Amino acid sequence: MNITVLGTGYVGLVTATCLAEAGHRLLCFDVDRSKIERLAQGEPCIHEKGLPEMLARNLAAGRLRFTQDEAEAVHHGDVVFIAVGTPPDATGAADLQYVLAAAQAIGQHMRSWKVVVQKSTVPVGTAQRVRAAVLGQLEARREKGDAAAGSALDHVPFAMVANPEFLKEGTAVDDFMRPDRIVVGVEEGPAGERALATLRELYAPFNRQRDRLLAMDLRAAEFTKYAANAMLATRISFMNELANLAERVGVDIEQVRRGIGADPRIGHAFLYPGLGYGGSCFPKDVRALLRTAADHGQRLRILEAVGDVNEAQKQILVAKVLQRFGPDLTGRTFAVWGLSFKPNTDDMREAPSRCVIGALLARGGRVVAYDPVATEQARRALAEDMADRPELLAQLHFADDPMQAASGADALLVLTEWRVFRSLSLSALKATLRQPLIFDGRNLYEPSIRSEGFDYLAIGR
Template identity: 45%
Template sequence: MKIAVIGTGYVGLVTGTCFSESGNHVTCVDINEKKIQQLESGIIPIYEPGLEEMVKRNIKARRLFFTSNYEESIPDAKCIFIAVGTPQGSDGSANLESLWKVANVLAPHLSEEAIVVIKSTVPVGTNRKLAELLESLTGRVVDVASNPEFLKEGTAIDDFSKPDRVVVGVSRPEVSATLHELYQPFLRTENPFLSMELESAEMTKYVANCMLATKISFINEMANLCERVGADINQVRRGIGHDQRIGFSFLFPGVGYGGSCFPKDVSALISVAQHQNMEPTILNAVDRVNVAQKKVLFKKISDYFKGDLEGKTVALWGLAFKPKTDDIREAPSLVLIDELLQAGVKLKVHDPVAMENVKAHYGDKLSYFDHHYDTLEGADALAIVTEWNEFRHADFDYVLHRLSTPVIFDGRNLYDPQKMKQKGIDYFGIGLSSVK
């Protein structure tokens, strides 16, 4: 099948590449000429395990192409996937400016059989508005479908190739049948293809992300309560996780969620509810808890040094909002960095892949190190924000030797508090009881 994917950001590039991997002829379209030139040369602008190799393989096989020209990519395409950004607006709602620009440029080149598929996360009603706009621009009915993505940064290739489910919103069963055919190679283990109304598909994406965000904020709030009553959140988590109604996923306490999806989608659904004259009490609480949780690690550091942080040096491990990505959007590390800098702290930072993005944001305000151990020399404390695997089995004798003060503030509970005490390290995690 001939496919066009408009937008070569995270979602668009993964989508186009995976469709080409299953034998389709895919053209990825982007107005950024420099990015197109890089992609044609096999240079990937984002970090995603396995993606670079897959892009190069499909370019070589002449199944994957990149262009900024709508005229040469759209007329022959059976399915056109729109995967442009829908960033959070000033009022919390999704900004659809890029989507409407694409629609206007796209319309003159659509074939009569074309299906326009919105892959971007958009508010309820957007697909029907797009269908109305395309009809007004072309003078005929254009099939529009919703196909929300459920990709996790760091595992996106597997998530696309082996999906839990594929969700599509359609207005005609024939559109559903075409999309089912396209996705069939990824559904060989009988995972469901769920076809529903446009509005239901749009809501599914928001509700899924908001549910996961709710679990994170809930366990973080319970972790903070555990500290106050002398309980251990790790033990509590095991106690509740074996209840099949609850499970273990997304019940790891930490310093809050970040990234391009959860914060934006929670705010967007809050905005949708408020526009319907409904106050989303739970979602408001989820957001408030997350904002507060990102400040927890700074408070622990400040309390330990009795508020005297001026001139202190802190080593910081982990900058990306989660492991296996270079994405720092809404990352908890940025909140911690901002507060520490404001308090007069010098920061020595490391992340396996997100350093350049952080450097572009902070410049010479921070000291950057290629190896996490090199951040420790002369540091008054170590703070851990992102749970990269290489941090999990640290050489604590070496850590102690390099740190000026034997203290670790662990925002991801990577280490055993009892072992830390035995090593002579003051250890502060999230929701952990004091080691007697």
């Protein structure tokens, strides 16, 4: 099948590469020339396990191509995915300007039947707005005498589909290749039935052992994406609240986590206390859902609390540091292990490390940080955060390995639970730190590390 993907960000690139791996013929469009040039050379712009090899393999096979020619991209695909960014605007709502621009491009250039698939995360009702934008361009072409546009009033040569993604950064390729569900929202009537049949064929290689495809209407599919992320964010904030209380009442939250997670109605997933959630999805989607509710005269009070708890949780480790060293950190050096918002990615969007490092520097501390893959992204993100206080950046340094970061530090702060940190020699770490003090924001270690001579402060342990 000929497939077009508009947008080569995280979702677009993973979607295109995995569909090409299944044998489809993909053409990807992006307005960013440098990104297109890099991708055409097999250089992904994101860190994702398995993606570079799959990208190179499908480029070599000719199943995956990249272009800046918008018309060529639209003409190519029987199915056209819209996978552009939907960043939050000043009110917290999803900014749909790129989605609607993509819809207009489809309407301007399409010549034959298309299935238009909304893949970006968007508020309920966006599919109708995309449909209207495509129709508007088709009607404008018809009025100008473009026969290829047909009659936007008498015959609509496309169908709208809402097909939200459920990819986790760090395991996105595996998630796409082995999905737990494939949500497809379609319109009623013959066009919707044709589109659903097309999507079933498209996803057949990923849907063999059991039927994972869940068909529903457009608005339900859009809502499902937000509801899923809001639920996961809620579990994280709930567990962080309990962990903070556990510390006060002398309870090990890990024992509690195992106890409640053993209940099959609850399960263990997303019940790990830490510094809160970050990344591009949970913060943005929780705020967007709150905005949708406000637009319809409703408050989502649980989700309001989820966001508030998460913001406060990012400062939990800073509070522990200040309790130990006092409010003035001048002359203190802090080693930081982990910068990305989660392991196996270089994504620094709303990473808790940004809040922690900024707070330490603002109080006079010196920070030496290490991350296996996110250093360059972190340099840019932290420079942006401190653009109005550039003198603080002079106190921020990046190390080439974990032990170099820890050398001579007054304390070690673990901010991302990279697996490599688990296997390092504790005796070597103890020897290189100025004092054996660890603030563990991800509960990477066990409290038994105290028997090795470490002063160990974690979350709810």
